[in-house]
Amino acid sequence: MIKCVIWDLDNTLLDGVYLESTDRPPAASPRLTSVLTELAGRGILQAIASRNPPEAAEHAERATGHAFAAARCGWGTKSAAVEAIMAELGVSADAVAFVDDDAMERAEVSFRLPDVLVLAPGDMPEAASWPQFGPLAVTDEARRRGELYLQRRSRQEEARAFGGTRDDFLSYCQTRVTIAPARAADLPRLHELSVRTHQFNSTGTQVTEAEFARLLGSAGHLVATVRLADRFGDDGLVGACVIATGPGGWKLTLLMMSCRALGRGVIDALLAWTCLAARSAGADRVAVPCLISPRNVPLRIALAGAGFRAEEQNRADGTTRTAVYRRRLDEPLPDLPDWVTVPP
Amino acid sequence: MTGELTGELRKLLAGVTGDSRPLDAPPETPLLRDGLGLDSLGGTILLTEIKRRYGVDIADEDLNLDSLASIGTLAAYLSARLSGTPGPDRPR
Numbered sequence: 001m002i003k004c005v006i007w008d009l010d011n012t013l014l015d016g017v018y019l020e021s022t023d024r025p026p027a028a029s030p031r032l033t034s035v036l037t038e039l040a041g042r043g044i045l046q047a048i049a050s051r052n053p054p055e056a057a058e059h060a061e062r063a064t065g066h067a068f069a070a071a072r073c074g075w076g077t078k079s080a081a082v083e084a085i086m087a088e089l090g091v092s093a094d095a096v097a098f099v100d101d102d103a104m105e106r107a108e109v110s111f112r113l114p115d116v117l118v119l120a121p122g123d124m125p126e127a128a129s130w131p132q133f134g135p136l137a138v139t140d141e142a143r144r145r146g147e148l149y150l151q152r153r154s155r156q157e158e159a160r161a162f163g164g165t166r167d168d169f170l171s172y173c174q175t176r177v178t179i180a181p182a183r184a185a186d187l188p189r190l191h192e193l194s195v196r197t198h199q200f201n202s203t204g205t206q207v208t209e210a211e212f213a214r215l216l217g218s219a220g221h222l223v224a225t226v227r228l229a230d231r232f233g234d235d236g237l238v239g240a241c242v243i244a245t246g247p248g249g250w251k252l253t254l255l256m257m258s259c260r261a262l263g264r265g266v267i268d269a270l271l272a273w274t275c276l277a278a279r280s281a282g283a284d285r286v287a288v289p290c291l292i293s294p295r296n297v298p299l300r301i302a303l304a305g306a307g308f309r310a311e312e313q314n315r316a317d318g319t320t321r322t323a324v325y326r327r328r329l330d331e332p333l334p335d336l337p338d339w340v341t342v343p344p
Numbered sequence: 345m346t347g348e349l350t351g352e353l354r355k356l357l358a359g360v361t362g363d364s365r366p367l368d369a370p371p372e373t374p375l376l377r378d379g380l381g382l383d384s385l386g387g388t389i390l391l392t393e394i395k396r397r398y399g400v401d402i403a404d405e406d407l408n409l410d411s412l413a414s415i416g417t418l419a420a421y422l423s424a425r426l427s428g429t430p431g432p433d434r435p436r
Contacts, residue, residue, distance in 0.1 A: 087389075199388075263385040268377075297403040301387035301412070305376040310407035323407050 002117060002132045003196065004069070004091045005039055006082055007032075008100035009050040009060055012121050018056045025056075028063035032099075035124045036066060039133060045069040045089055049081035049098070078105045079112035090259030092198065092295060097132075099124060155232045170265050171339065173230040177269045178341045182223035182240060187212050189237045190223070193256050199298045200239070200257035200267060202290045207242075207254065215242055226270050228261050239266055241274065249285040250278040255299070262298060269340045271306040276336065279329040286329065289313075292321035300325075307331070349426075350419040356393055357415070360386045371416035379414070387412060400425045 010017045013036070016026025040046050048057045048071040057071035070088050072081035082098055093115035100106050101121050110118045119127055127133060155173065182190060187209045194207040215221045226239040239257030243250050252274065257267050278286050288303060290296070292312070303310075308325035315321060336342065350371070357366035357380060365373075366380055375382045382390065390412075391403050400422060402411055411421035 090385075200384075263383050265383075267384060292404075292407065294401075294403065297391060298384040298388045300403065300407070301376070301391075301409060302384040304409040304412065305384070305387075312407060 001095060001195070002044060002097045003095040004045040004047055004085070004089055005036070005097045005099065006047045006049050006085055007036070008078070008098075008102070008105065009048060009052060009056055011101045012099055013048070013060055013064065018050075018052050018059065025059045025063070028060065029121070032121060032124055033064045033066075035128050036064060038128055040066060042133070044133065045091070047071060047085045047089070048073070049078055049085065051075055051078075077108060077112070079109050082109055082113060082116060090199065090262050095198075097127070155230070158232075167265075167337070170230075170337075173232065175230045175264060175339050176228070176341065177266055177337075177339060178227040178229075179270065179273050180225055180227070180343050182212070182216055182225045184213070184216065186225055186237060186240075187216075190225075190240055193237075193240060193258060194254070197256045197258060198295045199259050199262070200255075200302075201296060202252065202255040202288055202299060204291050204293065204296070205254075220244060220246070224270070224274070226257070226261075226266055228264065228266055230264075235260060239270060241270060243274065243278075245278075245281065246283075248283065249287055250274065250281070250283045252286065252288040255288055255290075257299075259298075265337065265339075267299070267302040268306060269336060271302065271308075272334050272336055273340065273342055275306075275327060275329060275333050277342075279333065284329050286327050288325040290323055290325055292323055306334075346419050346423045349423055350415065352397075353415060353419055353422070356390065356397075357382070360390050360393070366415065369415065371419070372414050374414055375412050375418065382412070394422065398422060398426060 007013045013029060013032055014026040015029050018025055036046055046066060046068050048060060048068050050056055050073050052073050054071070054073045057068065057073050061067055070085045072084050074081070078098070078100065082096065086093060086096060093113050097117040097119055098106070098109050099119050099121060100109070106118045106120065109116055117132065190212045191207060191209045194201075194205070198204065212223065215223050222243040222245050224241050224243065225237055228235040228238045238261040241252050241256070242254040244253055257270070261267070275286055288308060290300065290303070303325045306327070308327045310323040310325050312321070312323045354366050357375070358364055361380055361382060363381070369380065373379050376387065395401050402409070402421070406421070411418050
């Protein structure tokens with residue numbers, strides 16, 4: 001699934017060459033602008049990688065009427081620009097499409113980043129109907145995604161200027177994390193998170209709305225949601241976990257979080273809350289079965305940081321690697337930060 | 345070798361955390377959370393950079409990430425791996 005389209009400007013998104021225009025900069029390509037608007041409406045992020053001064057990106061925003069989630073303008077390689085945008089937006093190479101009219105630039109990106117889907121401008125009107133660009137679920141959060149990434153840009157700029165610790169910065173941002181049981185209205189977003197999250201997803205399996213609905217009604221399960229907001233904006237529902245609440249231990253059969261919540265204390269808060277709630281319910285341990293893949297390293301670092309210990313599971317040849325991360329609850333547990341609100 | 349490696353890792357950590365503390369913090373200072381404030385994003389960038397520079401895939405070998413306990417444990421782990429000791433056995 002493509003989560004981000006990175007556009008070249010000259011003779012791609014713009015009908016002309018920005019620096020060669022003398023009296024006024026080139027207009028946006030009407031055909032590609034309509035593709036861009038369509039894809040943005042499906043919740044796919046739009047970004048710019050261009051060999052131009054930064055003013056070119058500002059011009060493109062005015063010309064297309066679209067606020068881009070990230071822009072890299074400069075004279076480095078396109079692959080370096082694409083990688084910088086991937087890091088900034090938290091998307092992996094196989095979730096990125098790159099559009100450029102220059103065959104040399106396309107070849108350079110294909111060579112350095114073979115997982116990126118590389119396309120020419122002429123491919124785009126048709127590509128928009130390919131399944132890679134078709135969202136499996138479109139929710140309010142998805143439609144607002146571009147706007148949310150813009151809020152993240154301002155937050156990151158402030159963080160760079162801010163000198164204190166991470167916790168000081170989260171407090172300064174008036175970070176509010178709210179953990180609550182899932183409701184029926186959350187079902188589309190829960191399904192979407194299961195489809196879209198990879199870096200913070202314990203199992204990598206897609207869960208249907210019907211399955212989440214069943215879990216909501218199950219006496220042996222608890223579906224907990226996490227919402228995130230701060231003074232820069234409201235991110236809505238950014239994460240969730242499905243807990244099998246057995247009498248001995250709690251098992252998180254699914255733990256997932258949007259990568260836009262990365263670095264904002266959300267996963268730490270959810271794990272801390274789960275351990276405290278499990279102990280209050282009389283459980284003596286929490287277990288998180290987890291896929292071992294290069295993609296979910298952020299989740300595994302968060303589990304290790306929260307005191308979970310991994311035990312690799314035996315597997316038959318050819319199956320995926322898995323481990324169970326466990327934490328005993330008879331040891332001291334961290335308190336919840338005071339910016340976390342939990343159900344009474 | 346560990347001394348030079350430790351110096352490189354300190355610079356790398358300072359770059360990842362955007363903070364100069366890793367340059368002169370005691371080797372036993374924890375990396376994650378309250379220590380040097382490395383979070384899951386910073387930790388992922390650190391492991392990616394270590395894999396690129398030294399060819400050691402810590403996230404694949406050390407599931408408990410005990411090597412990320414402190415600057416000292418990270419340097420010792422890498423040093424052992426670079427001197428030819430294989431990573432912990434795991435089912436393949």
